[in-house]
Amino acid sequence: MGSHIELAKRTALYSPCRHRVGAVIAAGPRVLATRSNSRRNSPRVDFHHATFHAEEAAVRRVRNPAGTVIYVARVNAAGEPVMARPCERCQRLLAAVGIVGAYFTTWDGSVDYLDIARSRRAPAVGRTGSASPALRDRR
Numbered sequence: 479m480g481s482h483i484e485l486a487k488r489t490a491l492y493s494p495c496r497h498r499v500g501a502v503i504a505a506g507p508r509v510l511a512t513r514s515n516s517r518r519n520s521p522r523v524d525f526h527h528a529t530f531h532a533e534e535a536a537v538r539r540v541r542n543p544a545g546t547v548i549y550v551a552r553v554n555a556a557g558e559p560v561m562a563r564p565c566e567r568c569q570r571l572l573a574a575v576g577i578v579g580a581y582f583t584t585w586d587g588s589v590d591y592l593d594i595a596r597s598r599r600a601p602a603v604g605r606t607g608s609a610s611p612a613l614r615d616r617r
């Protein structure tokens with residue numbers, strides 16, 4: 479795990495974006511893809527979709543990511559690791575392609591883990607809009 483997250487940090491250094499993020503997809507010790515986030519559209523044109531997130535870019539490089547783990551690192555201007563928890567959109571993407579978990583750097587320099595496979599099985603509460611007020615309050 480340690481070497482993969484270190485590789486993700488080094489990959490982040492290549493990002494042309496202000497928030498530099500690197501992602502590594504690995505099957506055990508074997509690295510399948512490394513990608514940093516990159517520019518997609520001018521922020522002036524489409525602020526919310528201005529970048530390809532590193533997770534998204536790495537997933538596109540792997541033919542069959544099912545059962546793999548992703549390592550996500552973000553670095554600040556000094557190259558130190560900062561919070562890189564995958565966003566909601568990337569979490570949905572990772573779950574959809576069968577990636578089981580995500581290690582990511584955090585504010586204090588440690589590495590946290592997100593159980594993607596488990597979050598995928600979580601029920602989509604409120605999707606039908608028919609839940610009673612009591613049920614809604616409980617979540």
Ligand SMILES: [Zn+2]
Pocket residue numbers: 531533564565566567568569
């Ligand atoms: Zn994302």
